[in-house]
Amino acid sequence: MVETIGRKMVNITAKMDCSLELMYHQYHKSVYNYIAFRINNHHDAEELASDVFVKAIQGWKSYNQNFPLEGWLIGIAKNVVTDYLRKTMRRKILPFEDIVELVSAEKQPEEVVVINEESKKLMSAMVILRDKERQILSMKFATELKHSEIAEILNISESHVGVTAHRAMTKLRKFMEEENANEK
Numbered sequence: 001m002v003e004t005i006g007r008k009m010v011n012i013t014a015k016m017d018c019s020l021e022l023m024y025h026q027y028h029k030s031v032y033n034y035i036a037f038r039i040n041n042h043h044d045a046e047e048l049a050s051d052v053f054v055k056a057i058q059g060w061k062s063y064n065q066n067f068p069l070e071g072w073l074i075g076i077a078k079n080v081v082t083d084y085l086r087k088t089m090r091r092k093i094l095p096f097e098d099i100v101e102l103v104s105a106e107k108q109p110e111e112v113v114v115i116n117e118e119s120k121k122l123m124s125a126m127v128i129l130r131d132k133e134r135q136i137l138s139m140k141f142a143t144e145l146k147h148s149e150i151a152e153i154l155n156i157s158e159s160h161v162g163v164t165a166h167r168a169m170t171k172l173r174k175f176m177e178e179e180n181a182n183e184k
Helices: 002-039 042-058 069-091 109-128 131-142 147-154 158-183
Strands: none
Touching: 002 042, 002 069, 002 131, 042 069, 069 131, 069 147, 109 158, 131 147, 131 158, 147 158
């Protein structure tokens, strides 16, 4: 009897390990991209992404299966990033560098230089946005979440997400155009 229970526990544990590994492989890139887009630090983003999955495992019982798993993980990532920024902002201003690591390694060197310059400008421009605008753009572009998923994570309406994203993009575009005009 004890041996049967032991085998069942091993089977359950093996299935759970497989599910967690699958979850990690399926959503790690999305979680990492969201975090890296928000904090722009590769090493800390890796660490924080790992923290997200640890918290997901710890809070697995609270996961509502009617909600997309990716959205739930990004919600956890949002909280992890918020905690990180609170701690980090007390110590220093966030650096706006290392964005190249977010760019595909398949790019040619010339492309990487151009993308790096544009990325630095874009990340610098992000400081003009309010925190909620940065959050929404991070979720929209770094993780490619739908407006409905972002709305549920942030507990706001879907139309509010769309309007905020549009206004933030307009601010960024105007800022970038002014910066380009000042360079000439």
